[in-house]
Amino acid sequence: xxxxxxxxxxxxxxxxxxxxxxxxxxxxxxxxxxxxxxxxxxxxxxxxxxxxxxxxxxxxxxxxxxxxxxxxxxxxxxxxxxxxxxxxxxxxxxxxxxxxxxxxxxxxxxxxxxxxxxxxxxxxxxxxxxxxxxxxxxxxxxxxxxxxxxxxxxxxxxxxxxxxxxxxxxxxxxxxxxxxxxxxxxxxxxxxxxxxxxxxxxxxxxxxxxxxxxxxxxxxxxxxxxxxxxxxxxxxxxxxxxxxxxxxxxxxxxxxxxxxxxxxxxxxxxxxxxxxxxxxxxxxxxxxxxxxxxxxxxxxxxxxxxxxxxxxxxxxxxxxxxxxxxxxxxxxxxxxxxxxxxxxxxxxxxxxxxxxxxxxxxxxxxxxxxxxxxxxxxxxxxxxxxxxxxxxxxxxxxxxxxxxxxxxxxxxxxxxxxxxxxxxxxxxxxxxxxxxxxxxxxxxxxxxxxxxxxxxxxxxxxxxxxxxxxxxxxxxxxxxxxxxxxxxxxxxxxxxxxxxxxxxxxxxxxxxxxxxxxxxxxxxxxxxxxxxxxxxxxxxxxxxxxxxxxxxxxxxxxxxxxxxxxxxxxxxxxxxxxxxxxxxxxxxxxxxxxxxxxxxxxxxxxxxxxxxxxxxxxxxxxxxxxxxxxxxxxxxxxxxxxxxxxxxxxxxxxxxxxxxx
Amino acid sequence: xxxxxxxxxxxxxxxxxxxxxxxxxxxxxxxxxxxxxxxxxxxxxxxxxxxxxxxxxxxxxxxxxxxxxxxx
Numbered sequence: 001x002x003x004x005x006x007x008x009x010x011x012x013x014x015x016x017x018x019x020x021x022x023x024x025x026x027x028x029x030x031x032x033x034x035x036x037x038x039x040x041x042x043x044x045x046x047x048x049x050x051x052x053x054x055x056x057x058x059x060x061x062x063x064x065x066x067x068x069x070x071x072x073x074x075x076x077x078x079x080x081x082x083x084x085x086x087x088x089x090x091x092x093x094x095x096x097x098x099x100x101x102x103x104x105x106x107x108x109x110x111x112x113x114x115x116x117x118x119x120x121x122x123x124x125x126x127x128x129x130x131x132x133x134x135x136x137x138x139x140x141x142x143x144x145x146x147x148x149x150x151x152x153x154x155x156x157x158x159x160x161x162x163x164x165x166x167x168x169x170x171x172x173x174x175x176x177x178x179x180x181x182x183x184x185x186x187x188x189x190x191x192x193x194x195x196x197x198x199x200x201x202x203x204x205x206x207x208x209x210x211x212x213x214x215x216x217x218x219x220x221x222x223x224x225x226x227x228x229x230x231x232x233x234x235x236x237x238x239x240x241x242x243x244x245x246x247x248x249x250x251x252x253x254x255x256x257x258x259x260x261x262x263x264x265x266x267x268x269x270x271x272x273x274x275x276x277x278x279x280x281x282x283x284x285x286x287x288x289x290x291x292x293x294x295x296x297x298x299x300x301x302x303x304x305x306x307x308x309x310x311x312x313x314x315x316x317x318x319x320x321x322x323x324x325x326x327x328x329x330x331x332x333x334x335x336x337x338x339x340x341x342x343x344x345x346x347x348x349x350x351x352x353x354x355x356x357x358x359x360x361x362x363x364x365x366x367x368x369x370x371x372x373x374x375x376x377x378x379x380x381x382x383x384x385x386x387x388x389x390x391x392x393x394x395x396x397x398x399x400x401x402x403x404x405x406x407x408x409x410x411x412x413x414x415x416x417x418x419x420x421x422x423x424x425x426x427x428x429x430x431x432x433x434x435x436x437x438x439x440x441x442x443x444x445x446x447x448x449x450x451x452x453x454x455x456x457x458x459x460x461x462x463x464x465x466x467x468x469x470x471x472x473x474x475x476x477x478x479x480x481x482x483x484x485x486x487x488x489x490x491x492x493x494x495x496x497x498x499x500x501x502x503x504x505x506x507x508x509x510x511x512x513x514x515x516x517x518x519x520x521x522x523x524x525x526x527x528x529x530x531x532x533x534x535x536x537x538x539x540x541x542x543x544x545x546x547x548x549x550x551x552x553x554x555x556x557x558x559x560x561x562x563x564x565x566x567x568x569x570x571x572x573x574x575x576x577x578x579x580x581x582x583x584x585x586x587x588x589x590x591x592x593x594x595x596x597x598x599x600x601x602x603x604x605x606x607x608x609x610x611x612x613x614x615x616x617x618x619x620x621x622x623x624x625x626x627x628x629x630x631x632x633x634x635x636x637x638x639x640x641x642x643x644x645x646x647x648x649x650x651x652x653x654x655x656x657x658x659x660x661x
Numbered sequence: 662x663x664x665x666x667x668x669x670x671x672x673x674x675x676x677x678x679x680x681x682x683x684x685x686x687x688x689x690x691x692x693x694x695x696x697x698x699x700x701x702x703x704x705x706x707x708x709x710x711x712x713x714x715x716x717x718x719x720x721x722x723x724x725x726x727x728x729x730x731x732x733x
Contacts, residue, residue, distance in 0.1 A: 060727055067724045073674065114671055121697060234693045234702050244677040299673040299696075306697035 001115060008111050015053035015104055022046060023097070043089065046096040054081065054103040071251040073293040077106050080289040084634060087279055087286075102290060102638045109642030113299055116649045120303060124310035124656065130182045130201040130222050132166035138210065148217040155213050159204045167200050167213045168220045174209035178202040183225070184589040185316030201225065224580055225588075228318055232309050235321025236302075239609050243301045247294040254624070258288035261628060280630065287627040290637040296616040300648035301609055304655050308605030311658030316588040317598040324584040327567045328602035332547035334497050334595065335539055337532075337561075338504035338511065340554030341571060342488075342518060342592060343479040347376050347461070349384035350480070354454045355473030362473050364411070366465050369431040369438040371413045372421050377461055378429075380477050386411050424448070428463070439466040446471070460510065478510075486518045488592035493519075495596045495603070498547070501539060503532050503561075532561045540566070552595055554579065569595060601658045608655050612648045619644045664711065666701045668694065669730040679729055682721040688714035701731060 001009070022045050051058075054077075061078035064070065084099040136143045138156040148166040151157060156172070159165050165178070177189040183201045192198055198211065201222035217223060262285035266276035305322035312319050319325050339345045352359040367385035370378035388410030420432040427448065428441010439449055440463055446453040451466040453474070460478030464471070482488075489500055501522040504511045511525035524535045540549055551558075551565035554572050559582040562568030570583035572590030580586055587594045623640045626632035632640070670676050676696035683692035683701065688709035693702045703718065705711055712733075719731045 063727045067727075069678075069725055073672075110672070117673075117697070121699075231702075234695050234698075234700070236693070244680075247674055247677065294674060295672060298677065302673060302695075302697050 002118070005111060005114055005118075008107065008114075011053055012104060012107055012111065015049040015100070018049035018052065019097070019100060019104070022049070039092065043096065046085075046100060050081070050085070050096070050100045050103060053100070053107050054078075057103065057106075058082075071255060073251075073295065076251070076255070076289045076292050077103065080286045080634070083282065083286045083289075087283060091279060098634050102634055105635075105638045105642050106290075109295070109638075109645055112642075112646055113295065113649060116646075116653070117299065117303065120307060120653050120656065124306065130164065131226060132164040132200065132222065135166040135217075136160070136163075148220075151213055151217060153213055153216055157211050157213060159209050159211060161204055161206055161208065163204055164222075165198055165200050165202045165204060165211070166220075166222075167211075167217050168215045169198060169211040169213040171196050171198060171209050172212050174207050176207035176209050177205045179205050180589075183221070183316065185314060185594075186589055186591075225313075225318065228320060228580065228586070229309070229313055232319060232321050235323050237305060237322035237326040239326060239606075239613070240301055240305065240322060243294075243297050243613070247298050250294050251292050254288055254292035257624075258285040258292070261285040261288060283634070284627055284630055287632065287634045287637045288624060290634055291620055291623045291627065291641055293641060296620075296641070296645035296648045297613065299645065300612040300616065300652045303649060304605060304608050304612060304652040307653055307655035308601065308608075308658070311605075311656045312598065312601045315594075315597060315601065315658045317594060317601060317658075318586040318588065319598075319602075320584050320586070324567060325602045325605055327548050328550065328585060328599055329606040330546065330548040331550045331567065331599055331602075332496075332498045333501065333539060333543055333549045334492055334499075334552060335501040335503055335536055335549060335565065336552040336592075336595075337554060337558055338502050338506060338514060339479060340590075341552050342485045342502065342514065343481050345479065345554065347380040347477050348480045349380055349475055350460055350478045351458065351476040353456060353458070353474055353476060354471075356470075357467075357472055362465060363475065365433050365436075365438055365467065365472075366440050366463065366475055367413060368415075368418050368433045369421075369429055369440045369465075371415055371418055373423070373429060377463065377477055381463065381475060382413060386413065436468050440464070481514060481517065482590070482592060484591055484593045488595060489518045489520055491593060491596035492599070495599045497596075497599070503527055503535050505529070529557050529560075532558060533564050536561055536564050540564075550585075550595075550599075552592075554590070569598065571595075604658070605655045608651055612651055615651075616644050616648050662707075662709075662711070663702060663704045666703065666715070667732040668699050668701045669732070670694075670696065670699070670726065671728060675726040675729060678725040679722045682725045683718045686714065686718045686721050689718065692718070 026042060057074045058078050060074035064072040064075045081099040081103045085096050088095045132148050134145045135148045135151050136158040137146045137151055138158055143158050151167055157167065157169070171192055171194050173194065175193045178192050178198060179189050180202045181187050189205055200220040262282050266278050266281050269276045305325060308325055309319050309322065336342060352362055355362045363381065363385045367382045370381050417434050418431055422430045424430060424441065424445060428439065428445040430437065430439050439445060439451065442462065443453060443455065443464065446464050446466060449466065449469070451469060451471050453464045453471050456462045456474055456476060458476050460476050463475040463477060465474065466472055492500055499522065500520045501524065502511065502515050502520045503524050505527055506525055508525040511523050515523040527535055536551055543549060548566040550567045550569055551561050552569045552571060553562055554570065559578055562570060562582040567585060568583040569585045569587060570579035571587040571592070571594070585598055587598065619640050623632055623637050627637055670679060673696045676694045680692055680694035683689055683694065683703060688706050689703055690706050691704040705714060715733050719733065722729050722731060
């Protein structure tokens with residue numbers, strides 16, 4: 001609690017205590033005709049707690065009148081309470097407790113609201129506490145703590161265990177594990193070694209590392225993310241705009257109904273020749289005024305969005321504004337790029353077929369033949385050999401397949417075993433390996449040397465290998481589907497996505513094979529980057545207006561599509577500025593399962609928003625009706641008002657907990 | 662030109678009123694008040710004197726909500 005809140009709490013407590021004391025005294029001394037102490041004294045006594053708790057409201061109300069801000073909740077509370085006390089004075093029943101209690105509860109409600117909002121504000125900032133406070137800059141062999149802002153790109157900084165990485169850079173010395181959970185929501189620590197790029201905002205867990213910075217602090221990942229999160233809630237959602245427009249009309253409408261309620265029924269009764277009962281109708285009208293404050297609604301909706309965006313960023317999903325959260329919740333179609341989104345975007349050896357030698361042996365020979373090449377295909381063969389992936393006959397299919405994906409560098413390439421390397425333009429390589437002539441390349445290479453080869457029925461890039469003019473088998477290389485891709489598609493369907501579409505530049509056969517594997521509903525293949533925009537436009541035209549189309553891409557080459565779709569989701573965005581710029585939602589790591597998670601978080605948030613709107617409005621309308629018929633008195637009205645607000649705020653805070661969604 | 666200011670205000674409805682008041686101030690193209698972040702983003706008209714405009718904004722905000730503050 002801050003000072004203002006503490007002061008308010010003390011005022012409320014004093015006023016409540018005074019109330020009790022006065023009530024007790026009144027019961028002993030004030031009742032009956034022969035009371036020891038007479039009326040004006042009790043009125044003055046009661047005014048002490050009333051003014052203690054309500055003086056600021058009255059002061060603000062007067063200022064409001066001066067500034068012509070009539071429909072201001074301070075004014076309404078002032079009119080309602082003063083009105084009730086005035087009624088009690090006129091009726092001479094000495095019952096001032098109603099007015100004081102209403103003021104008291106109103107203040108309790110305001111205090112709670114202010115406390116809850118402050119609390120959630122703090123807990124959300126704590127969630128996003130990734131801002132590094134300092135950097136250990138290395139200068140002339142000594143380290144010095146400086147403001148990250150002062151570190152220039154290319155400087156050497158030291159990051160010790162337990163510290164945050166302050167600036168993006170490359171490790172030049174040391175080996176460690178990094179906790180990226182504040183950035184990606186991923187709880188498994190990431191290994192980092194010399195020459196690895198590391199991003200700011202991670203927490204260094206185990207070893208001391210020296211890092212050469214590659215960016216200034218302002219350009220680093222952590223600054224970008226903070227900027228994005230901080231500006232996110234300025235883009236208001238339709239629900240928020242609806243509520244603020246609603247609040248603008250709601251209060252005047254209720255006030256005028258109150259006026260009507262105070263005047264019309266008594267006048268009508270007068271005309272009918274009955275007793276007008278002015279006091280009763282004025283009391284009911286004042287009850288209206290108590291319910292006219294739109295606070296519960298006005299506070300709970302932005303709070304829900306704020307908490308939702310905070311919770312989502314904790315889970316590694318950055319949403320650029322509450323309007324996008326709202327859109328995301330309505331997503332019906334998800335279109336996605338294949339390369340880099342559903343697949344890793346890197347080539348890997350996928351299988352070895354029709355081999356006359358052992359799979360591993362064939363790979364060894366091919367890797368050596370290709371060892372001077374830097375072509376991506378050659379690199380993937382070298383990598384497969386060096387990492388010691390085990391190849392053997394898969395008993396189920398009868399083909400040579402990956403038996404063990406390997407991880408340590410178990411083999412090394414010995415370039416001395418290789419000689420006479422000749423690159424045969426665009427077709428492959430001819431080289432002497434261990435004294436045998438090895439050909440490695442595509443079908444045209446085989447034809448050129450008159451080697452009979454067996455074409456592959458799998459999709460991907462095929463490297464045929466011939467040893468001393470005899471065919472030795474072929475190596476299948478293809479882009480690897482991410483391990484969680486099919487789970488991601490399944491979860492999207494479970495989250496209520498009607499249709500999933502894959503857009504890709506790949507050949508139809510490749511695309512369809514991958515799509516079938518993943519369970520995607522529709523494939524559009526052989527698209528150039530510009531065609532992807534057209535494809536998305538076709539999909540946009542074919543859907544209903546209520547449904548939202550989301551496009552998921554990795555931000556490379558698809559920025560125009562990201563901005564054309566109703567909502568653009570960029571994934572694996574750590575370090576990719578273009579994607580952060582173009583997208584509306586940014587997934588911090590490249591796990592496609594996060595797409596469904598983002599949608600679920602958005603849905604949960606919108607559900608809470610709807611609950612709060614319906615609940616708060618429902619209770620208010622109910623109270624208005626009951627108040628008009630005299631069933632609800634003023635105390636019930638204020639209870640309903642404050643109670644609804646408390647519940648709505650508590651409900652809104654639920655949106656913060658996105659982990660279990 | 663756009664600028665962002667820290668603000669102090671107690672209730673969400675008051676924040677909405679501040680937004681209205683700021684929007685109506687001469688020299689302000691658009692204004693967004695974010696109650697949760699306690700921030701006011703102001704977009705100024707071209708050639709507006711930012712300092713003078715913000716003074717007016719503060720004055721107008723004080724008019725609708727006495728208990729508010731903009732940290733200029």
